[in-house]
Amino acid sequence: MAGTPAGIRVDLEVIAGLVEPNSRVLDVGSGDGALLALLQSRRHVDGRGIEISQAGVNECVARGLSVIQGDADRDLVHYPDDAFDYVILSQTIQATRNPKIVLTELLRIGRRAIVSFPNFGHWTIRYSLGLRGSMPVTRNLTHAWYETPNIHFCTIRDFVALAGELGATVETAIAINSTGQKMGMKMPWWFWNLFGEQAVFVLRR
Numbered sequence: 001m002a003g004t005p006a007g008i009r010v011d012l013e014v015i016a017g018l019v020e021p022n023s024r025v026l027d028v029g030s031g032d033g034a035l036l037a038l039l040q041s042r043r044h045v046d047g048r049g050i051e052i053s054q055a056g057v058n059e060c061v062a063r064g065l066s067v068i069q070g071d072a073d074r075d076l077v078h079y080p081d082d083a084f085d086y087v088i089l090s091q092t093i094q095a096t097r098n099p100k101i102v103l104t105e106l107l108r109i110g111r112r113a114i115v116s117f118p119n120f121g122h123w124t125i126r127y128s129l130g131l132r133g134s135m136p137v138t139r140n141l142t143h144a145w146y147e148t149p150n151i152h153f154c155t156i157r158d159f160v161a162l163a164g165e166l167g168a169t170v171e172t173a174i175a176i177n178s179t180g181q182k183m184g185m186k187m188p189w190w191f192w193n194l195f196g197e198q199a200v201f202v203l204r205r
Contacts, residue, residue: 025086025088027050084110114200
């Protein structure tokens with residue numbers, strides 16, 4: 001995946017720019033804590049996180065972050081309505097068992113939900129499937145088909161349709177191309193779906 005000179009994932013940099021300073025944030029699927037650490041240092045958020053792997057929780061705690069072990073598919077129901085200004089799910093929705101329920105919970109818990117994901121509609125993936133007849137391995141999708149954590153393959157068009165089905169408003173949408181640059185806001189969805197390697201959406205109820 002493309003990164004910034006500081007080594008931070010591109011989508012995390014984009015997300016950090018979308019969060020208002022001093023907000024209450026829940027990071028779902030915190031991983032090693034890179035996003036929460038970035039948000040605390042740049043945006044001075046009151047940040048919390050949940051992470052499914054114990055190794056990830058340990059790494060977050062070692063960085064001084066408030067992260068507990070939890071599963072997005074099971075544990076979001078325990079959070080009250082409007083508990084956070086932002087609930088963030090970065091590069092994780094495609095690995096959940098029920099993305100629709102998870103997204104519904106994000107929109108309930110947070111005043112805004114920020115979701116980033118790899119775009120399975122990108123032309124390189126279409127090329128691999130259409131011409132080579134094999135599941136792709138790319139910079140964003142680094143695992144072979146038999147070991148990938150991704151179980152639901154989503155395109156930008158698919159995500160827009162899901163947001164509409166849930167009655168969510170797309171407040172901001174950003175597509176990121178293969179060089180890590182934001183794509184033009186005036187481009188149509190089909191263009192984003194073909195050339196955006198990943199996307200970041202801000203949704204609200």
